[in-house]
Amino acid sequence: MIRPVAKFLGALLLVVVIAAGIIFALGWKLRKELNPDPVTVAAASLQAVREQAVLVPFAARFVAVVTSEQHRFGFSAKQTLIMPGMVRYELDLSALQQRDLRWDAATRTLAVTLPPLSVSAPEVDLRHVQSYGEGGVLMALTAIETRLDAANKAAGQAELVRQARDALPMKLARDAARNAIQRSFAMPLKAAGIDATVVAKFQGEA
Template sequence: MDERGVTSPEPATPSRGGVGLLLTKVAGVLVLLVLAGLIAIWGVQRYIADRLTPDPTTIARASLDGLREQNRLSAFAARYVAVVTSRQSQLGFSTERTLIMPGMVRYEVDLGKLRQQDVRWDAGNRTLSVTLPPVEIDGPQVDLAAIREYGSGGVLTTFTDAEQRLDAANRTAGQVELMRQARAPSPMKLARDATRRAVERSFAMPLRAAGVDATVKVHFSDESPNDEHWDTTRTVQEVLGNAG
């Protein structure tokens, strides 16, 4: 009450209920800000990860393109020696000729036949599976300077062309024998293993350089898949198509 007897109103003070409501609103706003900050941080991290983390399918596709440019891959070669003998009898006379023919054979794979569906990435097992065309044999490249021919001579070689015919037959048979040796299981396995290692390195080295921990398995289309589930993975083309 002042000097004139008038009572002045006292200043209003916030009730406990009002203070609690205000604090609740402030806390809610803070929670929303924290959540928004966390979402923003997660988005930035995801963006950086997507930009910086190498994509195995992209690396594999680049490696595939590089192999195709090589056209043919020859990772194994072998030298064989054919020894063949031909005989001829005529008018009671006989003669024979023996040929020793060395030759080189190269084992090749036509990389131009590789397709995108031949390269499959299994993200669960982190395995890149590559199916190659069958190994082809190039040759034989006969070492003409090293050919040796031996004969028993006789009347037929003197008065007929038996020697020339026997030599021609021996050379044809020698080339057939060289190819027979080249197609034997042991050298074919060596050729596949050498080619397999070369192709595995071609795919594994770029993946390793990019920091991708992956296993590369190479298989030939004409050999057993060894009970591997080749149909459970996606091709590089399918992955890239989904990404698009």
């Protein structure tokens, strides 16, 4: 289940608003002092975007439920782990290059090709991790419990990543990234008095 983290995104929104203000001011300055063409504005905007380094357009909370089982000496032991964790979706803005921008004068469209979106390692919410075990005899006589716990933690991390890479959250993250980048380039163009459309897409997208 995807659970966007309101507090995290609230702080992120503040950063985006500040960055947008800087970019808007840049566009206003260009309009006032340079009266540039769209390519010049786009190039200046690219530099401002690159300086942000990493964009986190989306973050979501997932819950992994995994079970491990061991058998020894005719006994069995089973342990189930419930592991919630947050995953961030990141865009490396420093990877953007001038070649990733294309201005179409006929349609007055600026196309921006984005680098791949990456998924961060899950941040496990240790306060809400729950574990349930069966097979006390085997656990008491051996180190099975430690092995089960280690196996479940590894499986839980893998499950959180798998959920994060599912089609729906990846789509939500890509949409958020595209929207953020389109705004970052559209605002300076508008501030410079240039009527243009910005279309951001990921590599390989039609």
